[in-house]
Amino acid sequence: MEQLPNIQQLENFIIYGKVRNFTTAAKKANITQSAFSFQMKKLEELLGVKLIVRSNRGSDLTETGEKFLHRIQKIMGDLSDCVYEMKQIKEKIVPLNVGALMSLGDVLMNQHLAYFQKHNTDLTINVYNLEAHELFHQLEEGSLDIISTFYMSQFDSAKYGKTFFCNEKMVFYAPHLHLQQKKLDIKTIADYSLVQYAPHYLMNSIIKNYFMVNKATPIIKAWLSTPYAIMNYCQQNETGAVLSERLLNAVGIDTGYYSMVPSFNLKCYLMYKKNNPRYKIMKIFIDYVQNLYANKQ
Template identity: 50%
Template structure:
């Protein structure tokens, strides 16, 4: 009987087929480039067919490699689905790991999970991690998290991910200790009072700075804090303001002391995930639930 490729070899060949680069493919497979190249060589030797061309200018799939790739992708997808369904059939919980953007606030995801558990498959369980964008995208790429809930900011690169827009987040001017009478906050007011915002290396910090450049202002930053909850608490006890998600404030029960911005500041909120994840069926049940939830509330 002819020796057959391992599942790992086939999965890694699919990864290569998507990126067409050994270094990138090895990174996504979480192994060294030499180990990845060795696996592909062994696969070719086992099949006695060259699947990948290699030269000083790079590498690519051969005609046979393209054919093989299209044949094995649905096979691996069906195997993943079968394993997922078997786990459910056996009554075992499927754990979905979710990364929530630090500056977005994980309490919003907590509510989604609570509602989902009340109305859907209780064999699906969740682990939620509050992460900064760089760390979250890295964990999504390596498979340490299954779904990322994030603003898709211009500086972020999420190549190879499915991107599902579920809502638009309006940012407002939150200033509970300032005596303001304006209906809408102008650039002059933002410039006048000190602000508290996110840590310097957060992607959100860069996006807010772009907004200030657009307004042609340089507001004084009173403090830079690590979470939106710390920022909100700081604002409650100091004569400062912040620019923050209206949706997050309302989820925390805060219905006043914030003001609309004359120059709107909005961010698109997305769920990111990868189709080659073996838990894809369970993940898509949850993703579809979130999309339906926001569609109904529009």
């Protein structure tokens, strides 16, 4: 029987096809560049065709290499699906890894999971509460199956799927102000000191941009990492913070906050890789969350 390429050679060829650079591809494959180059040459020898053209200026796929990449990506995707489905015959419990945006709080996702798992006993779900850059990184690397976040423009729409599930209403939480009005305009809010998320957090830039667009400059009293720490700080001091109304309600807070003028709403999505072999399982969870919020809008 004619010798066939091994799985590692094919997987590493796909890695090269994505980055078109031996040094970068070798790092992603976690092997030395010389070992990676040897694998690609061995693959070409087995196939009897030139897949990669090399020169002093770099390297790239040949026309044959492009065709092979297209075919082998589909074949490897089908193989992953097949292996995953076979494992499920042996393992009844299917793990699903879900990431929630730290600045929105994990209590919301935990509430959903408790109900969901009660009615889907064949599924187990691991929840990871992370900041945006780490959520995106782990989704890209495959450590997370689904992330709950705001839509980011850097996502490749051809590679990622996104399902809208709710509008996040942001409010001004300031329990020590004791104001009579239910709504505060942004100029009034900017007169009070503000507790903000840490500078490198996604929510920091979103809130900062909201004030900037509306030509207001708040006085920042402190920078904290979690919405729970921010809530606690506001409860202990005469200051305010921009937080999710949904999160405040989830932890039992229904007073002490004010609607913002102009309104501050953010669209929330569940995002996932389209070629994830767990997609059938993921779809059950995605549909559940989407339907849950459809009834609340």
